[in-house]
Amino acid sequence: MTARVADALNAALGTLLAEDPTLYLLGEDITDPYGGAFKVTRGLSTRFPDRVLGTPISESAIVGVANGLALAGDKAIVEIMFADFALLAFDQIVNVAAKSTAMFGRPVPMPLIVRCPTGGNRGYGPTHSQSPQKHFLGVPGLDVHELSPFHSPLPALRSMLGSGRPAVLFEDKVLYGRPLGVPRLFALREDTVVIDGAPCDDYLIVAPGGLAHRALEAMETLLRRYELCGALHVPTRLYPWDPAPVLRHPARRILVVDDGPPGASWATEVAYRLRDCGRPVRVLHAADTVVPTAAHLERSVLVQAATIVGALR
Known part of the structure; x- marks a missing residue:
């Protein structure tokens, strides 16, 4: 049976957490039993209770903590509940994460991924259905990615964390329930x-x-x-x-x-x-x-x- 995109993403996050004890996963309502708004993080806080952490409802604070972890030598993946709310963390992403790689007199790695469920076709309305990718383009030091339904997410996530640059990863919500891979024809x-x-x-x-x-x-x-x-x-x-x-x-x-x-x-x-x-x-x-x-x-x-x-x- 072909895995759903959400299941593949969950497995990839679990693999990364198991491989690297310095990796943290942060976000609102991502811990069990809820497991995130789209259930991508279900089971992970049970397996890694000290490093999969539920946070207060403050996107700027969540990314700020993740920036601190990355600057201190750890790694962080943040789940923003809806991509629309990433704009509340815009300063932490654009003026802190992206700039920190180059403003301390030497190259500083920033192993940080900000995951953002994006897009519409789910009936969620004007403030929960946007595709705000363009607001993060052209920022020096910041990579912008989008989840592909045709490839395993694990190599992509590994590459982002290993690049030394912070990344924003957009994940279209309609993909979560779809099978991973290319359909027949x-x-x-x-x-x-x-x-x-x-x-x-x-x-x-x-x-x-x-x-x-x-x-x-x-x-x-x-x-x-x-x-x-x-x-x-x-x-x-x-x-x-x-x-x-x-x-x-x-x-x-x-x-x-x-x-x-x-x-x-x-x-x-x-x-x-x-x-x-x-x-x-x-x-x-x-x-x-x-x-x-x-x-x-x-x-x-x-x-x-x-x-x-x-x-x-």
């Missing part, structure tokens, strides 16, 4: 998903992990209805972003998809980089409005498979 080649056994150069979709399954649904529609065969590139690091895998692809059309609203977004940053390299590219965003609670209105605001099909056609 598709094949994975490193960070790019193609339609198995077909030449796939009509288009290339570039989208982070939270949009992956909507992009795959769009790809299947484009193949069956319009005989268009393309590929999907899912970067796990949003910033700094590496354009090399996209530039190697021979696609005649490139569509960059972003579940956040337009304006200084990750998609526009990627499109700028690609246009600077002479590649034809178009961007697709969510609507420029708050995310509604009602399901039919929420679907109309956020990017859906049909939106991607329309943009590519």
Whole structure:
């Protein structure tokens, strides 16, 4: 039986805690029996009661404690209950964690990950459904990642902690209940998903992990209805972003998809980089409005498979 993304993430956190006695996991309501708002941390506080710690409701304080642990030579992973609330810790992430690697006269490692459940399509309303990734882009010393549903999270988490740079990891909430891996009809080649056994150069979709399954649904529609065969590139690091895998692809059309609203977004940053390299590219965003609670209105605001099909056609 294929593991769910949430189960794989839970197992990865447990493995890291077992391997490294200097690693701490902090967050609101992450201890048993609750195990976190999305149950990603269930069982971990029972196994590691001294290092999996529930905290008061203060995102700035949680990340501040994690910064202190990292500066003192330990490691920390923080769970922010909803990505929307990471903005309450913006100063600790941007002005403390990111700057601490370079402001003490010598390189200082900051092994810190701030995990942020992000995105909509769950009916949680305007303040619990945003995709605020763009607010953390372009900060010197800060890496921005997004969880991929196609890869085990353990190597990615190990890489973040070992990089010496603080990282913000966005995890789309709709992925938690999905199986880890690539569904049938598709094949994975490193960070790019193609339609198995077909030449796939009509288009290339570039989208982070939270949009992956909507992009795959769009790809299947484009193949069956319009005989268009393309590929999907899912970067796990949003910033700094590496354009090399996209530039190697021979696609005649490139569509960059972003579940956040337009304006200084990750998609526009990627499109700028690609246009600077002479590649034809178009961007697709969510609507420029708050995310509604009602399901039919929420679907109309956020990017859906049909939106991607329309943009590519």
